[in-house]
Amino acid sequence: xxxxxxxxxxxxxxxxxxxxxxxxxxxxxxxxxxxxxxxxxxxxxxxxxxxxxxxxxxxxxxxxxxxxxxxxxxxxxxxxxxxxxxxxxxxxxxxxxxxxxxxxxxxxxxxxxxx
Amino acid sequence: xxxxxxxxxxxxxxxxxxxxxxxxxxxxxxxxxxxxxxxxxxxxxxxxxxxxxxxxxxxxxxxxxxxxxxxxxxxxxxxxxxxxxxxxxxxxxxxxxxxxxxxxxxxxxxxx
Numbered sequence: 300x301x302x303x304x305x306x307x308x309x310x311x312x313x314x315x316x317x318x319x320x321x322x323x324x325x326x327x328x329x330x331x332x333x334x335x336x337x338x339x340x341x342x343x344x345x346x347x348x349x350x351x352x353x354x355x356x357x358x359x360x361x362x363x364x365x366x367x368x369x370x371x372x373x374x375x376x377x378x379x380x381x382x383x384x385x386x387x388x389x390x391x392x393x394x395x396x397x398x399x400x401x402x403x404x405x406x407x408x409x410x411x412x413x414x
Numbered sequence: 415x416x417x418x419x420x421x422x423x424x425x426x427x428x429x430x431x432x433x434x435x436x437x438x439x440x441x442x443x444x445x446x447x448x449x450x451x452x453x454x455x456x457x458x459x460x461x462x463x464x465x466x467x468x469x470x471x472x473x474x475x476x477x478x479x480x481x482x483x484x485x486x487x488x489x490x491x492x493x494x495x496x497x498x499x500x501x502x503x504x505x506x507x508x509x510x511x512x513x514x515x516x517x518x519x520x521x522x523x524x525x526x
Contacts (some may be wrong), residue, residue, distance in 0.1 A: 341517055342502070365470065408455070
C-alpha cells in the first residue's frame with residue numbers, strides 16, 4: 300500500500316526551465332493538494348482539487364499550473380521556473396465523508412532548487 | 415501573516431522532561447489537526463479535534479482544543495528522543511472547508 304507517491308524526489312532547474320511534478324495516490328481519495336514548505340513559513344497551499352477534472356487556486360498559485368485528468372493523479376507544473384520557487388513541494392490527499400473531516404496523507408516531498 | 419501562530423518556534427529538552435506546544439489564532443476552527451514531520455519526510459497526522467474543550471490522548475501525548483475553538487495545545491509527558499520532530503498544527507474553518515491552513519511549526523529536539 301504505497302499511499303501518496305511523489306516524483307522526482309530531487310531536481311535542480313535553471314531559471315526559465317519548465318518541469319512537472321507528479322503525484323499519485325492509491326487510496327481512492329477525492330481531494331488532492333499541492334503545498335510548498337519554506338523555512339519559517341510552514342506549509343502554504345498552491346492549488347487543490349476536489350475531484351477528477353476540477354482544480355482550484357490556493358494561497359500561492361502564481362507561477363504554477365495543475366491538472367487532475369485522473370482521480371489518482373495530480374500534476375503540478377512550473378512553466379518558467381524562478382529562484383523564488385526553490386522550495387520543498389508536498390502533495391497530499393484526503394477523504395471527506397459528509398461533514399466528517401479526515402486527515403491528510405502526505406507524500407515524502409520533492410526538493411526543488413532553481414538556480 | 416500566519417492564520418495559526420505556533421509557539422515556541424524551537425524547543426530543546428532532555429529525555430524525561432515534559433513539554434507543551436501552543437497553537438493560537440483569532441479565527442474559529444471547525445476542526446484542528448496536529449502533525450509530526452521528520453527530516454526528509456512529509457507530515458504525519460497525529461490527531462484531529464473537532465469539539466471545543468475536547469481532550470485527546472495518544473500514549474504520552476495530550477491534545478487539547480480550546481473552548482472557543484481558536485486555540486490548541488500539545489503536551490508531551492516524559493519526552494523521548496523518538497519524539498524529536500517538527501510539530502505542525504493545522505486548522506480548517508467553516509469557509510475553507512476541505513482546505514487546511516498550517517502553522518509554521520515547532521521544532522522539538524529531545525536529547526538522551
